[in-house]
Amino acid sequence: MRSVTILGATGSVGESAFDLLVRAGGAGALRTVALTGGRNIARLAQMARTLRAEVAVTAHEDELPALRAALAGSDVAAAAGVAALVEAAARPADWTLSAIVGAAGLAPGLAVLERGGTLALANKETLVAAGRLVMATATRTGARILPVDSEHSAIFQALGNDDLASVARVTITASGGAFRDWPMERLARATVAEASTHPNWAMGQRITIDSASMFNKALEVIEAHEFFDLAPDKIAVLIHPESIVHALVAHIDGGVIAHLGAPDMRHAIGYALNWPARAPLPVAALDLAAQGSLSFAAPSEERWPALRLAREVMASGGAAGTVLNAAKEEALDQFIAGRLTFPAMADAVEAALAAAAGQAGFADSPTDLDTVLHWDAYARRIAAKALS
Ligand code: NAD
């Protein structure tokens, strides 16, 4: 029987994956090793009971009594804390989805790679913060990474068996998020509630706000650079408000292969789950006649400075990805807490990158987790200071 683990099961991507596992037959058809979550203990316990997981893990040690109580009378073991998350990720499973949000996904993701497992990766921060380390670990252990971010799944599918050497350009699309058509001067007054809506995708709050600021796309550009080993000038972003075309791969002979589909994460998750085969998924069929038209536009780096920062990060390499990601997470926390305006998030990230560039060792890509965590902590400190 195939075995699976979901890290971040209680989130938006985790719920979509859970839905697919239940539809695939649930506990009768597959063995669930571990499910992890945060403070949503009731839901985590319910999911673990449904799939008869070996262990359910909350990231928060203070939630352990609540999790134990919620699992009472079941065969599911309860565990809590960061070390328990990593231990759960290290348990052998045929397929492990990382759907944790933020740099917190890095250590558990690395644990999957260290055991040579198959890592279905929604947690793009893993590649942005530690691309070199992550790819080198996978190569050393023979682990496989399957992209779950929709644009990267789309690139992966559009590439097929084509040689990367024949690729002239990869384009990922962006809806433009909540503020695509706002007058620029209004952005400084944007509220958290306004930034937390997305025209096409239902996602967790953090990635939704990152879509409005385009930091999500900045992370995705770096993710594509790291995962596919593409030169920065071969990666482009295109505004596409309908979110039907997810990515385009242009070849040196002028042929362009696009990946289209309804904006539903169950496609990308299910593709990774069934890979290398394909199987039916509960995703709406694409009806282009009903859709009528698709539109595209070039993104403005004035409106979305995050896109410029992504290019600067790829050009400088070293620890820049770690710093951008961590400073962005800090700035996002502060925006959500109401202590920072929407446009100031990019200023804080820029300040952290500038400060880090003057530090010894910045030009070296981190090759171990401790070095990544050092730069991560440094960037959060600098970003917080730049804000106060
Ligand atoms: P979410 O906020 O809905 O869920 C996050 C999950 O991670 C939850 O289970 C939560 O309990 C857990 N978590 C949060 N903080 C944690 C911590 N410190 N330690 C351990 N676990 C923690 O997020 P989401 O929207 O599902 O996104 C998850 C990841 O997938 C992100 O990296 C995001 O960028 C990526 N992604 C999401 C979508 C989407 O449609 N939501 C699409 C593409 C990529």
Ligand code: MG
């Ligand atoms: Mg995406």
